Amino acid sequence: MPSAAERTRTLVQSTCSAVLLIPGLSVTPCTRPDLLTPEARSVGPDGEIFLVFPADSPAVRAATHAQDDELAAVLELTDVAPVAVPSRIRGRAWVSGWLTCVPGVTEPGRMMLRLEVGDTSVDDLWGAESVEAEDFARATPDPLVAHEAELLQHLHSAHGDQVRCLGTLLGERGPLAERDRAVPLALDRFGLRVRFTESGTGTTADRSFDARFEFPEPVQNITQLRRAMRTLFESALG
Secondary structure, X not given: OOOHHHHHHHHHOOOOXXXXXXXXXXXXXXXXXXXXXXXEEEEOOOOOEEEEEEOOOHHHHHHHHHOOOOEEEEEEEEEEOOOOOOOOEEEEEEXXXXXXXXXXXXXXXXXXXXXXXXXXXXXXXXXXXXXXXXXXXXOOOOOOOXXXXXXXXXXXXHOHHHHHHHHHHOOOOOOOOOOOEEEEEEEEOOEEEEEEEEOOOOXXXXXXXXXXXEOOOOOOOHHHHHHHHHHHHHHXXX
8 A cells, every 4th residue: 555655756757737825825716727837847856846837927926036945835735537437537636835936947938947845645546644754755746647547548448347357356236237347547556556436226326336356466667557457357257
């Protein structure tokens, strides 16, 4: 199971949506949402987060005016499943800390800000946990993070029947009914999570639940993942 620090680091270094919240920042209804959304983000060697914003962003103005004062800020990340499923938000993370400008401009019209990490928390498919700044700095993102969305979409479109067959591994439930659905929801180096939806009949509403299928051992790259998925599908087919 990935640690809370690893899951948070993975979200920060993924392509999930993010917004920078600065307490007391004057934001009007006319403020363009993209001005509060970093165009790029990365994590430095000491765990600090670097954010690139348009030079006219309210976040840049606030960091510039703060100068030597500590400017508190929170980076809020929202992770949405790349395939259509009930309850599509997979998790959220909040990284709070202190914001400063990085000297120089990354490119014309852009400015880099540095977020020194303080308190961090994550609330996702694994549960809600807090993360110490030191643990966040030491953690590494999941090796599949850059490919997860594409891999899940491929599994759903090209291997839907095989994903559905994984339901046969859920001994307490037995095989899925013909009308039930199975959608790959999340993928990491430890395994695959699938959201099963039992279709209701009459006045009975649809019911969804998640099932986790662990790999024999953690994978580190796409080649190892292919072998692990093949083993998983073969076990489902008996």
